[in-house]
Amino acid sequence: MSVTNETTLAELQAAESRLLLQTYERYPLLFVSGNGVHLRDEHGTDYLDLLSGIGVCALGYNHPAINSAITTQAHQLIHTSNLFYHRGTTELALRLTELTGLDRVFFCNSGTEAWEAALKLARANAEMLRSEGKHIGTRFIALENSFHGRTIGSVATTHKAKYREPFMPVMPDVVFVPANDVAALRAAFSNEVCGIALEVLQGEGGINPVTDEFLTVARELCDSTGALLLCDEIQSGMGRTGKWCAYQHYSVLPDVTTLAKPMAGGVPIGAMLCTDAAARSITPGMHGTTFGGNPLAVGVAIAVIDEIKRAHLLDHVNSVGNYFLAQLRSLQSKHDAIKEVRGKGLMIGLELHSADLAKSVLGEMLKRHIILNRTHETVLRFLPPYLITTHHVDQTIAALDELLTQHIGSQFSVVSSQERK
Incomplete structure (x- = not known):
């Protein structure tokens, strides 16, 4: 078959089942366009997108700044090689070092690749220190409930067993400790550690922030031996939490961050x-x-950063994020089905009391044309475009309130009684 604008969802499903490696369980939706904070399906139905491509589409869809940058760069230069110079790398590096407080940049194509580079840097740093006469090993400390990517190195520092165990043996010498357990962190640390790896605000793990004390101790431990503090900001960085990086909510500067x-x-x-x-x-x-x-990706990244600054979107993320959190906490006070609300800016998790309940809510929200997702089994995760307004928040809260009141309440009552037994 050839794929055209008339190809149906059913035809695509059948073709993908034959042609693609089966790595995703897709929802039965075919999106054909997007605008602002909405996606449009093949039937012309608009969906409020509170996931933004799992935290990717910060400026939403069909944004003129991105469209212009793509068009301009496509007419100039899409790719050369890293054997030569082009102006974009320096221009973007200047912006990123200014925003993060760090000094140097390595550009790649994904979060996993960025994290792989961070791990390699920590090992290389340890080797350099050994050549200077210092005793430092090759071990990493990572956190329980962490997620850092899918490559053999990155997955080795990812805690959930289902991501690691099918590919064992992965990169050795990784020890996991509970997040925010300072005693466990101190006990695991020694001169054998070359890096402490953490997400300041865990994403796939359920929107869990580290504490000031935990991050401060991690910094102190690394400083004591020359090990590197690696902060994964792949999901939480670039303004998602209301600052350019989530670690900027703390008083700690890492040695390495990934975006x-x-x-x-x-x-x-x-x-x-x-x-x-x-x-x-x-x-x-x-x-x-x-x-x-490459010039295309770099050119668009520059445009995104400049637009976030021009439109004062960090202020907007803080304002709407605080409103979203307050509304969800108000909903929590009304519904026993909600266990906890966590997050910062527009990176928010709503934890429910059971995985079945979370799965049911997710499906029902999709029927109401609102997109979010479920992470860590019981947590509904909200990662909307930075352009979301309080009107969209109110729409979401009303839908959740209706679900938890009319459709989910009876299911939760059954779950709660079973848990009490």
């Missing part, structure tokens, strides 16, 4: 940033990428 998802509004790009001290360990030939930092 990706919202960085170019849907055009694949990733970045690993680090201090000058850490960067000393990498020399030409040790690491690289074919497509990383």
Whole structure:
């Protein structure tokens, strides 16, 4: 078959079942266009998108700044190679170092690749320190409920067993500790550790923030030996929490951070940033990428950053995010089905009391043309475009309230009675 604008969802489903590696369980929806915070399906129905491509489409859909950047760059240069210069890499690197407080950038194509570069940098840094006479090992400390990617290195620092175990043995020398357990962190740390790896605000793990104390102790431990503090900001970075990076809500600067998802509004790009001290360990030939930092992706990322600044979207993220959190907490006080509300800015989790309940709510919201997703089994995750308004929040809260009152209440009563037994 050939795919045209008339190809139906059923035809696509049948073709994909034959042609694609079966890595995704897709929802039975075919989206054909988008505008602002809405996606439109093949029948012309609009859906309020509170997921934004899992945190990618920060400026929503069909944004003129992104469209213009793509068109302009396509007429100039889409790709060269990293054997040569183009102006975009320096321009974007200047912006990112200014925004993050770090010194140097490695451009790649995804969050996983950025995290892989961070892990390699930590190992290279340890090797450099050993050459200078210091004793430091190759072990990483990562957190329970972490998610850092799908490559063999990244998945080794990802806690959930179902992501790691089918591919064992993965990269060795990774120890997991409970998030925010300072005693466990201290007990696991030694001169054998080359890096502490963490998400300041865990995404796939259920929207869990680290505490000030935990992050401060992690920084102190790394400083005591020369190990690197690696902060994964792939989901929480680029303004998602109301600051350019989630660690900027704290008083700690990491040695390394990774950025990706919202960085170019849907055009694949990733970045690993680090201090000058850490960067000393990498020399030409040790690491690289074919497509990383290509003119198209870099040009769009510059446009996204400039638009976030021009439209004062960090202020908007804080304002609407605070409103969203307040409305969800008000809903929590009304419905026993809600266990907890967590998050910062427009990275929010609503934890319910059972996985079945969360799955049911998710499906019912989709029937009401509102897109979100479920993570860590029981948590409804909200990662809307930064353009979302309080009107959209009110629409969402009303739908959740109706569901929890009319359709889900009886199911929760059954679940609650079973849990009490």
